[in-house]
Amino acid sequence: MHYILEILPSLLSGAGMTLKIFIWTLIGSLPLGLVVGLGLMSNIKPLQWLLNFYVWLMRGTPLLLQLIFVFYGLPLIGIVFPRYYAALFAFILNYAAYFAEIFRGGLQSIDSGQYESARVLRLSYVQTIRKIVIPQVIKIVLPSVGNEVINLVKDSSLVYVIGLGDLLRAGNVATARDVTLVPLVLVAVIYLLLTAVTTFILGRIEKHYSSWK
Amino acid sequence: MLELKNITKQFGSRTIIKDLNLTVKDGEILSIVGPSGAGKTTLLRCITGLEKVNAGEFLVDGKAFDPYTNRSNDSVIGVVFQNFELFPNLTVMQNITLAPTMVLKQSANEAQEQAQVLLDRLDLTDQADQYPFQLSGGQKQRVAIARALAMKPNVLCYDEPTSALDPNLREEVEKLILGLKADGMTQIVVTHDLTFAENIADDMFKVETNKTK
Ligand SMILES: Nc1ncnc2c1ncn2[C@@H]1O[C@H](COP(=O)(O)OP(=O)(O)OP(=O)(O)O)[C@@H](O)[C@H]1O
Ligand SMILES: [Mg+2]
Numbered sequence: 526m527h528y529i530l531e532i533l534p535s536l537l538s539g540a541g542m543t544l545k546i547f548i549w550t551l552i553g554s555l556p557l558g559l560v561v562g563l564g565l566m567s568n569i570k571p572l573q574w575l576l577n578f579y580v581w582l583m584r585g586t587p588l589l590l591q592l593i594f595v596f597y598g599l600p601l602i603g604i605v606f607p608r609y610y611a612a613l614f615a616f617i618l619n620y621a622a623y624f625a626e627i628f629r630g631g632l633q634s635i636d637s638g639q640y641e642s643a644r645v646l647r648l649s650y651v652q653t654i655r656k657i658v659i660p661q662v663i664k665i666v667l668p669s670v671g672n673e674v675i676n677l678v679k680d681s682s683l684v685y686v687i688g689l690g691d692l693l694r695a696g697n698v699a700t701a702r703d704v705t706l707v708p709l710v711l712v713a714v715i716y717l718l719l720t721a722v723t724t725f726i727l728g729r730i731e732k733h734y735s736s737w738k
Numbered sequence: 739m740l741e742l743k744n745i746t747k748q749f750g751s752r753t754i755i756k757d758l759n760l761t762v763k764d765g766e767i768l769s770i771v772g773p774s775g776a777g778k779t780t781l782l783r784c785i786t787g788l789e790k791v792n793a794g795e796f797l798v799d800g801k802a803f804d805p806y807t808n809r810s811n812d813s814v815i816g817v818v819f820q821n822f823e824l825f826p827n828l829t830v831m832q833n834i835t836l837a838p839t840m841v842l843k844q845s846a847n848e849a850q851e852q853a854q855v856l857l858d859r860l861d862l863t864d865q866a867d868q869y870p871f872q873l874s875g876g877q878k879q880r881v882a883i884a885r886a887l888a889m890k891p892n893v894l895c896y897d898e899p900t901s902a903l904d905p906n907l908r909e910e911v912e913k914l915i916l917g918l919k920a921d922g923m924t925q926i927v928v929t930h931d932l933t934f935a936e937n938i939a940d941d942m943f944k945v946e947t948n949k950t951k
Contacts (some may be wrong), residue, residue, distance in 0.1 A: 636823075638819060638821065638823040639823060639825065640825065641788055641819070642817070642819060642823035642824075642825075643825075644787070644788065644838070645786055645787065645788065645816070645817045645886075646837035646841065646885070646886075646889060647808075647809065647837065647841045647889070648836070648837060648840060648841060652840050652841075652871075656825075656828075656840070657825050657827065657828075661826065661827055661828040664827070690869060736788070736869065737826055737828075737869040737870075737871060738826060738829055738869070738871040
């Protein structure tokens with residue numbers, strides 16, 4: 526018990542880094558994913574090709590490779606990101622591609638009649654998207670987005686590879702130093718707590734959207 | 739008064755409507771009838787600005803207007819879709835007040851008071867806070883009518899208003915449409931139900947299958 530209290534501060538500060546990456550990735554990639562998703566549905570062919578290529582590239586290569594590429598690769602051609610920003614950059618681009626694909630599916634399932642009835646009421650495109658399309662899409666994609674969000678909690682541990690002090694690194698350092706399993710078990714417990722809280726919040730959001738069908 | 743002059747509509751090389759002329763007098767009901775595939779829905783979609791015509795012009799009270807690009811608050815065409823196309827994420831009240839607040843820039847209070855009058859008029863007083871999935875077919879149709887009327891249209895159009903409803907509701911729909919006529923509303927009703935058309939119409943327009951297709 527004494528030992529746990531001793532290592533807890535460093536684990537919690539690692540968990541803080543994990544949370545920061547988690548939250549900023551969501552804040553960056555959800556809106557970006559929505560915009561890319563709308564772009565994927567546009568009639569402008571070159572834009573479609575470009576966005577499809579981006580989604581294909583991000584989903585077809587490992588996130589770990591993308592992280593290493595941004596942090597160790599890009600400096601070779603003169604683009605240097607600090608560790609933390611390299612992580613955010615790679616995570617946001619990667620997750621936006623997954624979200625874009627999910628949003629595209631959601632957008633495709635909105636009946637054209639909804640756009641037409643908005644049109645005859647003379648709502649603008651932006652008003653239609655905001656007031657009618659987005660709420661319906663959110664309801665449809667919530668389960669799949671939720672899965673990705675839970676994945677993100679765990680994926681954030683990949684920043685380990687570029688030397689960021691996240692939760693996993695904190696646990697690993699303590700285990701190596703003190704030759705005991707306790708830190709790793711604690712790390713697992715903290716991850717479980719994080720995913721439990723995330724699941725709970727997602728559940729509340731789904732409940733909020735359950736008043737209509 | 740709404741006038742169509744020499745309207746032609748083609749899909750690719752197929753001519754669906756050719757040199758069509760028709761007039762709808764103020765406060766009257768025009769029924770558009772004809773066999774399946776003749777182009778009734780297409781004609782209505784041209785009038786309501788959902789399809790671009792290839793030739794011809796539209797006049798409202800003698801003034802030319804293009805329903806496809808129309809953005810002004812005069813010469814408004816309202817539409818009640820075959821399957822109503824209510825917005826499932828909005829309550830009945832919100833369905834009706836959305837466009838008046840966002841497009842006509844009415845205050846929330848003003849829009850709600852006006853919507854309440856329409857709800858009472860259309861026997862929907864108790865439905866204001868319900869969502870579309872909680873309504874019967876007939877109620878959905880009346881909400882769609884209220885939503886269109888809230889934009890103060892010059893003409894209200896229906897595509898097959900009896901087709902999505904229980905057959906024994908036909909008489910109700912007749913009463914409803916004739917009631918709106920008594921209130922002074924100009925209406926266009928597309929239907930393939932001749933008896934229904936004869937019961938409500940001041941004037942009938944027959945769309946023939948175009949032989950030169
Ligand atoms: N978007 C479109 N592209 C190509 N052809 C179309 C399109 N919409 C309709 N058509 C064709 O136009 C013709 C008229 O269709 P429309 O839906 O107007 O008929 P209708 O009179 O409403 O028939 P119904 O009584 O069955 O509803 C049909 O042959 C149809 O295949
Ligand atoms: Mg039709």
